[in-house]
Amino acid sequence: MKARRLGAVAAAATLALTLAACGSGQPSGGSGGTGGGGGGGLKIGIKFDQPGMGLKKGNEYSGFDVEVAKYVAKELGTSEDNITWVQAPSAQRETLIQTGQVDFVVATYSITDARKEKVSFAGPYFIAGQDLLVRADDATITGPDALDGKKLCSVTGSTSAQKVKKQYPGVQLQEFGTYSECLPALQTGGVDALTTDDTILAGYAAQEQYKGKFKVVGKPFSKENYGIGLKKGDTAQCTKITDAIKKMISDGSWQKALDANLGPAGYKPGAGNPPTPDACS
Amino acid sequence: MFDVLEKYDILAAFWMTIKLTFFSAIGALVIGTVLAIMRVSPVAVLRRLGAFYVNVVRNTPLTLIVFFSLAGVGIVLQINLVDPNSATSLRDNAIRWAMVALAVYHAAFVCEALRSGFNTVPLGQAEAARSIGLTFGQSLREVILPQAFRGAIAPLGSVLIALTKNTTVASVIGVAEASALMKVIIENETASVAVFLVFALGFVILTLPVGLLFTSLSRRLAVKR
Numbered sequence: 001m002k003a004r005r006l007g008a009v010a011a012a013a014t015l016a017l018t019l020a021a022c023g024s025g026q027p028s029g030g031s032g033g034t035g036g037g038g039g040g041g042l043k044i045g046i047k048f049d050q051p052g053m054g055l056k057k058g059n060e061y062s063g064f065d066v067e068v069a070k071y072v073a074k075e076l077g078t079s080e081d082n083i084t085w086v087q088a089p090s091a092q093r094e095t096l097i098q099t100g101q102v103d104f105v106v107a108t109y110s111i112t113d114a115r116k117e118k119v120s121f122a123g124p125y126f127i128a129g130q131d132l133l134v135r136a137d138d139a140t141i142t143g144p145d146a147l148d149g150k151k152l153c154s155v156t157g158s159t160s161a162q163k164v165k166k167q168y169p170g171v172q173l174q175e176f177g178t179y180s181e182c183l184p185a186l187q188t189g190g191v192d193a194l195t196t197d198d199t200i201l202a203g204y205a206a207q208e209q210y211k212g213k214f215k216v217v218g219k220p221f222s223k224e225n226y227g228i229g230l231k232k233g234d235t236a237q238c239t240k241i242t243d244a245i246k247k248m249i250s251d252g253s254w255q256k257a258l259d260a261n262l263g264p265a266g267y268k269p270g271a272g273n274p275p276t277p278d279a280c281s
Numbered sequence: 282m283f284d285v286l287e288k289y290d291i292l293a294a295f296w297m298t299i300k301l302t303f304f305s306a307i308g309a310l311v312i313g314t315v316l317a318i319m320r321v322s323p324v325a326v327l328r329r330l331g332a333f334y335v336n337v338v339r340n341t342p343l344t345l346i347v348f349f350s351l352a353g354v355g356i357v358l359q360i361n362l363v364d365p366n367s368a369t370s371l372r373d374n375a376i377r378w379a380m381v382a383l384a385v386y387h388a389a390f391v392c393e394a395l396r397s398g399f400n401t402v403p404l405g406q407a408e409a410a411r412s413i414g415l416t417f418g419q420s421l422r423e424v425i426l427p428q429a430f431r432g433a434i435a436p437l438g439s440v441l442i443a444l445t446k447n448t449t450v451a452s453v454i455g456v457a458e459a460s461a462l463m464k465v466i467i468e469n470e471t472a473s474v475a476v477f478l479v480f481a482l483g484f485v486i487l488t489l490p491v492g493l494l495f496t497s498l499s500r501r502l503a504v505k506r
Contacts, residue, residue: 091468114469151371156455156464157452157461157465158468162468162469172369172371173372174371175454175461177344177348177453181352181453185352188357190355190357191356
């Protein structure tokens, strides 16, 4: 009897661990969030680990995505205190939206056709491009054309990594689990450049411990339209969010948020910014 | 769904998984055997060293070992396992460091499996071996180890199955094995249950026969006492 009870406890603990591993950062429990979201609150998915875009430090959330999310929430009639932030790692974004664990996702979420089949997008609210981050004293890498024989670092399976493999076969690519793991390798010369969206690169270059050590090359070679992902077919919500984005751009909050979060790295947004959000369909 | 999967070379990814498993398994078996011998040796220092290795390595997350081996030892300390000037040095270095890390980690488990094998050999066997004048090395080689291996086949099979699945951790240093390809597919086509199922099925195909083989081996080779 006792052994059986112990077994059940162990099984429950294992289950809890598995759940935690799958959906870390998810508002506690399997109640589906019905309790927490009662008073007109919003659950917003953001990145927790991307300096400059979406970063969690203690209980503070900062970054451009976070500012956009706050502004949109305000326009939807939700105050900052009623926002529940949910971690939305890249691979889980569609699932989080489809299962209703978040109301929308603002997490460096590029609008692509494959994703449009599963979720709807409001936006774009920002146009990023794939760029290179190099050591501040490196003058050899001036752009994507000067990459032959160089060693690049990116994240396993990411769009940026795939693009490098396909378009620049003369480049060697080291892939790691996260971008922060590339930085020590870049610093010590193990790799020559880190490549992904310029927003993410600027966020890392602006971090306190790396200030002045790295620079963004500033020759983007792709176009990523960041959108706000929400439940497929929810046109009403999509229109409201699109209006909020338009208002944010026109009243100057957009520029202010950008300067505050990515400005310190000397980052200038690429051509096409601020973008005009597409109509919802 | 399956037309999506046709765009990707899933077999090549699983072939990398098999290569990782194969070479790491050999490495783990060699290191693990040495460790197990250390742990039953008459020299106290060796016994403690063996126990220390097992306890440290077994209780360190594999992700950490794999990442540290390449990022810490390979890139920061510049200890390369390949010619750094070759055109594919980064990729090959990552693969080899992944194999080393997997072998080092699973050696601890191999050691413990073998030690359980040692325990199946009755004490009288060792005493008899010593009494006919065999040295420690001889009695180990001729009498104890062969029986220990035969007694440890089932747990060794479990270690091999765990190793097969643990190769997925190699994707954290960019080795293009099955789970890395899964990440690519999820990035491009968005996540769906079918993608997970295909890769889960792939691992079942790899591990199920191994399990069956080792079970039957353990039954046939076990020393009848």
